[in-house]
Amino acid sequence: MEYGTQATGGRVDPLPERDILDGFDRLIAANRLFGAELNPTVIKKSGKGAPFLLRPHPSRSRMLALWRDLFANRIPPQGLLDALSPEVLGLTHGDRLLLFGNDRILYDCHIARGEEAVGHLTLCFYREREPVFRFLPYPRRPGRRIVYIEGISLSAQSTGYASSLFRYYERLFHDLGFHRFRLKASLSVGKYYWAKEGFDCEDRKQYAVMRENLHALVLRLGLPVEDQEIRRLNHASMIASFRRDLAVPVYRNAEGYYAVARDDSYTEEVRFPLGKAFLLCSAPWDGFKVIYTGTPRRTGLVWSDRFLDHRTRQGHKESPRRLESLLAAIREDGMAESLIFLEPYIPGMPLLHAVHDPAYLEAFREAAARGDRQFAVRDCSISAGSYAAALLAAGGVMAGIDAVFSDRADNVFCAVRPPGHHAGRASAMGFCFVNNVAAGARYARSAYGVGRVYILDWDVHHGNGTQALFDEDPLTFFCSLHEHPSFCYPGTGRRLEKGAGAGKGTTLNIPLAPHAGDREMIEAFEREVAPSIEAFRPELILLSAGFDAHRDDPIAEIECTEDAYVHMTRRVLELADRHCEGRVVSVLEGGYRLESLVSSAIAHIRTLQGKEVPPCSSARG
């Protein structure tokens, strides 16, 4: 690229400090570099085309420090200006300025076609400070570098200019070491278009209101839409493409605005698909879209603090602290920046009855409502919130599946609890109540018409519940890596269990001897799991990702490290790329030592994002 003077094969080496300082001098002389009075969060111009509140440029040492912090001296000031203003679709940038705020650098310009100004653009380069407090030891990450696009306006709409420019910027900011850029749009019209382009409501409350309004509209028009279908919408883009099969009448006024009801001004009837019609008539909302420049894959994270409402007895291994620690670590690590948060939902009962006996679920609901302290067996300790949390966990997997099939995410990690893989059609055991992965697999089939689903279960315990549910199902391949059943709970999952009836051959159990480590685990994966995925050619891969085979986990005797999880994750992604467009939904199962659970899950999530994770074995002896 041409923006760095010393670019070598995509990497830009640091420039001598003198070159940067000379660059400042030249820009000041050309009247293109200023200091600015800034509201730290809102950047405002005093009027259209008017300059920012300017003041003399700050001291050279301040400028240099800020520059180094943001660009690591990899690009000279003039180089930055040139890189930010490519000519795209015949439009160029004029009146380019660099402004130095207290903690950020702004780029401001007019967009022009020839001599005619057609819009303006403001970028803000910012570095997020790292929180000071950290309680768990894992690799430190530098603060996130973020580019905000606060204001882009064009008098000519739909030219494709913005999209082309953003694609160029995505690459540029990635090369400059920025982690993401965030586009903000205040949208009074064209809400349908923006939602379709992946903009979401900035305010989650506003989003909830939108969903309610959609529900009300469906009721008013008496449309054949189930509550369940609306409940699972968790992004504006999903609303935009909602129920394309249903045409709904809306009314246009002379100015081109739409309303759901006809009145004096809104007279012209037109029919649109339900989601589009609804968005065209909805109230204005502020939208944002985040583009991740530092991760090759968009990874979703399903999480809700309602999972913590499943409270187990004192001293119980499957405690809410497991998820609390994981979430705290994700936030502290700055990872939350690059993850797409997905909200789980309570699934409709028919979806759960595809997996569990109605009477069994009802007994569970009653036990929790009654205030019972355990359900079915002593391992299954419960509290009043357990039933709702268990349903929500299954709905979390469904939300993950929605995300990969609606293309909101390439892959998803569901940080859910209680876990599910021991739960059978009518049995709770081993900390499990509702079989989350199994419910997800059935949902993928009914909602998206997925044929072949491959479930890989690398929890240290055999996933007996999942196996039993799909024993005779030739379209669902169940593969489990676990400690040998002669030594470990639940005592099932021997090699001879290979499926039954039509499903014979679509169950693969690989027991590992006690004290097996990374080498044995990875060998088993390469020797048996990978070829079975290749042969099965799945359309979706689900992972029952327990992290209790870690050597620090007290519950069993397998001695893996993060390396095995990273290896298996990377290989699963490769296989998923080959067979199912990278669609992987990973679901948390076990993992009971907080430190190893957190470090393993984070290594797993990073790998899902396509990031490099340094090996840990050598460092830890």
Added chain:
Amino acid sequence: MFVGPRMKRNLVTITTGATLEEAARLLKAHRIHHLPVVGEGGRLEGILSDTDLRNATLEGTIGGPDGGDSGRSVTAGEIMTRDVVTLCPGDTLDDAMLVLTHERIGALPVVEGERLVGIVTKADVLSALVSSLDIGGIGARIEVVLPRDAKEVARLAGALGDLRAEVRSLVLAPHGADEYAAFVRVATIDVGSLKGRLREAGFRVPEIAEFLG
């Protein structure tokens, strides 16, 4: 455990006059290895195993199209084992296991007087073992080494009760000259905690590594 409830009562039998082709067909059709040979009134005359058939073939007792005693079929009665070790329904499975092991045979007819009433095979004994140890059921096994003293066994049972462990089976085996090895099958995922508590209570709970040698 007595033989009566565990033995197979639906019997596939033949008579002494049956041909060997008939016998071979029955063995194959029912996927079994032993055919009790019965006479009048269900009287046990002998037992014909697939080994007997094989030996007869190899020794040339059964003629091919161009050899042996052509024209005459060999009967079950001629090659069956007459000297049969039998059990009666009141014998125990221990008896069955000991006889099967010592005599190195595969099946034991069960008789009341001289009348055949059932059969016990190695497979029956194995499945009795599997179900009595609950090997196929949900649970995990832990090993506890105890001094050879019944009071210690009682103390272990008491401790398991105090810990509210869901015990599926418990087997006590001699371990060296002055110890027991107790194999406890428990239905809990949190085996580690249970082992820890037992160790706190003063029991010797070896790591799996010690057993792997």
